[in-house]
Amino acid sequence: AQSVAQPEDQVNVAEGNPLTVKCTYSVSGNPYLFWYVQYPNRGLQFLLKYITGDNLVKGSYGFEAEFNKSQTSFHLKKPSALVSDSALYFCAVRDPRTGRRALTFGSGTRLQVQP
């Protein structure tokens, strides 16, 4: 089975400071990993993905994430937070070996960036 854990319900950070949103996963094989962002009353928007290759992946709006196989983690990071980054962030995983085509999502982390 594939699963994702986002241990923090909410992360608070001051504007201009670096931010990290944590994600750990569990799959039996090599994972496909994703981050999505959700703004109020909107659907989820894709931020970035890790499929293979470089462990550090860069995505939209200055976000990046580092795949760490030994720690089974895929934390989302940004060097300098903006107030407009305040939103709900979801980590998701898929194990391509299982043939399961759907993503499994974490419970979400609300990011609050204070001016």
Next chain:
Amino acid sequence: DAGITQSPRYKITETGRQVTLMCHQTWSHSYMFWYRQDLGHGLRLIYYSAAADITDKGEVPDGYVVSRSKTENFPLTLESATRSQTSVYFCASRGIASGANVLTFGAGSRLTVL
């Protein structure tokens, strides 16, 4: 308009009523998905479809029915709505091309069952 659209965006119904949420995509994506979003649970997969006339259950399929007679449409029906089905429902789609693992989501349908 190109994209993935859901209707209705908001729906209030009563326990026991049948409700159908519509999902339409214009990309001819093979895969389509229905998720529900609930506080503390994130998104949970209800049903998905790999192609027209091919559907499969997800994590929480009980009380829901889907069909896929055309590639572009994937309606979700609650045959007899219950209060526990009050939720926000998201439809998503993706293509089959290599690397095309990214899901594109609709704006969501907020359903309240009284």
